[in-house]
Amino acid sequence: MKDVLSIKGLSKSFGTQKVIDNLDLSVPEGTIFGFIGQNGAGKTTTMKMTLGLLEADGGEITVCGEAVRYGQTKNNHHIGYLPDVPEFYNYMKPLEYLALCGEIAGLSKSNTKDRSDELLSLVGLNGVKKRIGGFSRGMKQRLGIAQALLSRPKLLICDEPTSALDPVGRKEILDILQKIKGTTTVIFSTHILSDVERICDRVAVLHNGNIAISGTLSEIKTMHGKERLLLEFSQKSEVSQFKACEKIKPLLSQTEESGTEIILQGKDIVHIQRVVISVLAETGLCPSKMEIMESSLENLFLEVVM
Amino acid sequence: MRGFIAFSKKEITENIRNYRLLIMLAIFLIFGLMSPLLAKFTPQLMEALMPNLAEAFENPTALDSWTQFYKNVSSLGLSLTIILFSSCLSGEYAKGTLTIMLTKGLSRPAVVLSKFSAAAVILTVSYWLAFGVTYGYTAYLWPGASLPHVFLAAFALWTAGLLYLSILMLGCVLFRQAFTSILFLLVVTVIMGLVEQIEQTAGYSPVILVSKNIDLLSGTVTASYFTIPFIVSIFTSAALLIMSIVVFNKKQL
Numbered sequence: 001m002k003d004v005l006s007i008k009g010l011s012k013s014f015g016t017q018k019v020i021d022n023l024d025l026s027v028p029e030g031t032i033f034g035f036i037g038q039n040g041a042g043k044t045t046t047m048k049m050t051l052g053l054l055e056a057d058g059g060e061i062t063v064c065g066e067a068v069r070y071g072q073t074k075n076n077h078h079i080g081y082l083p084d085v086p087e088f089y090n091y092m093k094p095l096e097y098l099a100l101c102g103e104i105a106g107l108s109k110s111n112t113k114d115r116s117d118e119l120l121s122l123v124g125l126n127g128v129k130k131r132i133g134g135f136s137r138g139m140k141q142r143l144g145i146a147q148a149l150l151s152r153p154k155l156l157i158c159d160e161p162t163s164a165l166d167p168v169g170r171k172e173i174l175d176i177l178q179k180i181k182g183t184t185t186v187i188f189s190t191h192i193l194s195d196v197e198r199i200c201d202r203v204a205v206l207h208n209g210n211i212a213i214s215g216t217l218s219e220i221k222t223m224h225g226k227e228r229l230l231l232e233f234s235q236k237s238e239v240s241q242f243k244a245c246e247k248i249k250p251l252l253s254q255t256e257e258s259g260t261e262i263i264l265q266g267k268d269i270v271h272i273q274r275v276v277i278s279v280l281a282e283t284g285l286c287p288s289k290m291e292i293m294e295s296s297l298e299n300l301f302l303e304v305v306m
Numbered sequence: 307m308r309g310f311i312a313f314s315k316k317e318i319t320e321n322i323r324n325y326r327l328l329i330m331l332a333i334f335l336i337f338g339l340m341s342p343l344l345a346k347f348t349p350q351l352m353e354a355l356m357p358n359l360a361e362a363f364e365n366p367t368a369l370d371s372w373t374q375f376y377k378n379v380s381s382l383g384l385s386l387t388i389i390l391f392s393s394c395l396s397g398e399y400a401k402g403t404l405t406i407m408l409t410k411g412l413s414r415p416a417v418v419l420s421k422f423s424a425a426a427v428i429l430t431v432s433y434w435l436a437f438g439v440t441y442g443y444t445a446y447l448w449p450g451a452s453l454p455h456v457f458l459a460a461f462a463l464w465t466a467g468l469l470y471l472s473i474l475m476l477g478c479v480l481f482r483q484a485f486t487s488i489l490f491l492l493v494v495t496v497i498m499g500l501v502e503q504i505e506q507t508a509g510y511s512p513v514i515l516v517s518k519n520i521d522l523l524s525g526t527v528t529a530s531y532f533t534i535p536f537i538v539s540i541f542t543s544a545a546l547l548i549m550s551i552v553v554f555n556k557k558q559l
Contacts, residue, residue: 051409053559071414071555081409087401089316091323103312104410147406 002029004078004155004185005050010059011209012045019045021209023059027155027202032181034200035189038305041206043189044084047157051081064154077105080148080184084159086140090133094125094143097132098150105151112150119146123176138169145176149184156186162195174199193297203297205304212304221295226254226303227269229276232261232289245279263293309416313407317424326390327428333386334379334432338439341374346447368451371444373520376463379436380516384467387432388474391425392488395478404559415551422475422547429467434460455529459519462532466515469539470495472546479550479557512539 005027012020019042027033037043048054050061055070062068064078088097095116102112120126123142132143141161148156158177162170170192177186178199190196196203197217204214213224233239239262243252251272256263266272269292280287321327345366398404404417437460444451473494477487495513502511514535521527 053405053408055558076409076411079409081406083402083405085402086406087403088406089320089403091320096319100312100316101406101410103315104309104407104412106308106411144406147410151410 003027004029004064005187006062007046007050008060010046010049010061011057012042012049012054013057018209020049020056023206023210025204025211025214027185027187029154029185030182031201032177032186032188032199034196034203035187035206036191036193036196036203036301037189037206038191042209043206044159046206047081047159047187047189050157051076051079077151078154080151080153080156082141082144082148082156082158082161084161085137085164086144086147088132088140088143088147091131093131094120094128094146097143098147101147101150107151115150115152116146119149122146122149122179124172138165138172141165141169141173142176145173149180152183154185156180156184158186158188160190161188162190162192170195193301197297205301207305213300217297220300221297224300224303226265226267226299227272227295228293228299229264229269229272230261230289230291230293231264231276231287233285234260234288236260238285238287241283242279242285245283247275247279247282251275309412310420313412313416313420314423317420318427321424321428329390330387330428330432331435334383334436335439337375337378337383338436339443341378341440342371342443342447344374345370368444368448368453369520369524371440371447372453372456372459372523375436375440376459376516376519379433380463380466380519383433383436384470384516387425387429387467388470388488388491391471392474392478392484392491394421394425396482396484396487399482399559402559408559414555414557418475418479418547418550418554421478422471422550425471425475426468429471430464433464433467453523454525455522458529458532459522462515462522462536463519465536465539466512469512469515469543469546472543472550476546476550476553479554510534510538512542515539 003026005025007023007025010020010023010025011018023046025046035043035046045054049056049070050063050068052068052070052072060067066078089100092100098116098119099109099112102109102116107115117126120128123146125139125142125146128139132140135143141164145158145161148158156177161173161177165173174195177188180186188196188200200217202214202216203220205212213220215223231242233242236259239257239260242248242262251264251266254265256265264272264276273292276290279285318327348370349364349366407417408414441456470491473491474487477490478484481487481490498511498513501507502509502513509531512535514532518527518531522529522532
């Protein structure tokens with residue numbers, strides 16, 4: 001698979017604060033790429049540098065094989081960009097705005113018109129005649145997607161498109177992104193992990209200015225995820241009795257305990273299970289519940305950033 | 307070029323829909339109408355209000371009409387223009403509306419030039435409208451009055467207006483807030499005034515273009531007195547626009 005976007009050794013500081021530190025990232029064609037990180041991790045900064053809106057201190061960014069240069073917007077025709085809070089000219093109507101975008105991007109009038117109608121119905125804004133000033137946040141977000149897709153870009157960069165929306169708005173945006181998956185590569189930054197699990201094929205977690213983990217969702221889960229075994233007893237005393245066993249002690253290094261519940265973690269879940277079962281058999285303790293907890297993206301994320 | 311045309315059209319639409327064009331036309335039309343009328347009826351007004359001072363205002367002439375015009379336009383008219391257009395970039399910075407435009411491939415010089423062109427066109431239309439009205443009215447109220455260099459004097463003020471717009475443009479590019487851009491313009495204006503005060507550089511400053519128009523009409527100064535300030539003004543405007551583009555190219559948005 002060809003890479004639509006590749007970033008090598010990217011660095012950026014604001015004053016003395018190093019936001020991006022020698023970052024490497026590649027996004028293969030045809031994927032929905034989840035770009036995860038805490039607030040302030042540098043997701044927007046990375047995206048803005050990719051668009052040539054911010055100057056990088058060092059490193060190289062190529063989009064569809066062309067190098068990105070700060071201040072130059074030449075190779076932006078490959079990219080559609082949806083800012084985190086897209087702002088438009090309030091006095092315009094959606095079709096007028098798209099016509100302006102089309103004219104700037106160099107599309108023909110008839111092409112812009114057809115494409116605008118098509119996109120406005122994709123995002124559910126067809127027939128909306130009022131000025132953008134009267135739009136809700138969700139409507140602006142949807143118009144943002146329409147403008148970003150206007151010139152059929154190879155790469156769509158969405159900066160936290162769902163963060164400010166209500167559940168209905170979020171679902172709508174995710175559905176739209178899923179719809180365009182076949183034709184456009186999507187980079188999608190967020191800190192809402194359920195959104196990532198819902199639509200992304202590949203993810204990268206940005207932490208301390210660098211990619212902490214990246215890969216396909218299943219790869220990441222198997223490679224980095226720790227499996228967890230939950231045991232629930234009926235009384236607190238049983239938990240302490242269980243913990244007091246010699247065989248269990250080596251497994252207690254990373255446990256979470258709350259009330260009558262105890263969660264054991266480790267790389268080799270089968271081994272943990274064997275030990276636990278033999279201990280239970282020896283002591284005669286009977287848990288009311290025993291469950292293998294699947295590693296979730298949330299646990300992974302917390303593990304990386306904490 | 308494509309981006310420039312598209313964005314200029316957007317600028318004109320914006321100025322129509324946020325009533326800037328309407329306000330400019332209305333203000334300048336009022337100045338155009340008011341100047342000759344004020345000159346004509348000041349004596350009557352003075353007689354009614356302050357009879358002992360009325361003698362000084364007797365027999366108004368066409369020159370009084372133009373004095374009113376230059377007084378109104380060069381002070382209030384230009385100030386209002388500056389205030390109206392001082393927010394032309396700050397609004398875009400604050401809302402972030404330019405980001406999408408730039409990611410569509412709009413070049414940064416096109417942004418600066420479109421903003422300037424739209425403001426210049428609107429100022430030009432409003433200004434010459436005011437001039438036309440005053441010219442017609444003055445000719446009607448004082449038939450047969452002939453003054454030298456009527457057009458040249460008007461052309462001088464117009465050139466200075468464009469210079470002020472280009473100073474404002476640089477201010478808008480340098481600073482994020484409209485108020486700071488206006489402050490920047492004030493500082494530059496004061497410097498231009500000082501240049502005129504210094505003996506070695508007297509006669510060079512574009513300030514002459516806004517202050518000596520009446521002297522030109524009354525024959526106190528000759529047309530050649532305006533030549534150097536004209537040239538200085540045009541070159542300064544061009545240089546300021548180039549600087550605005552250079553600064554804007556480097557600006558992080």
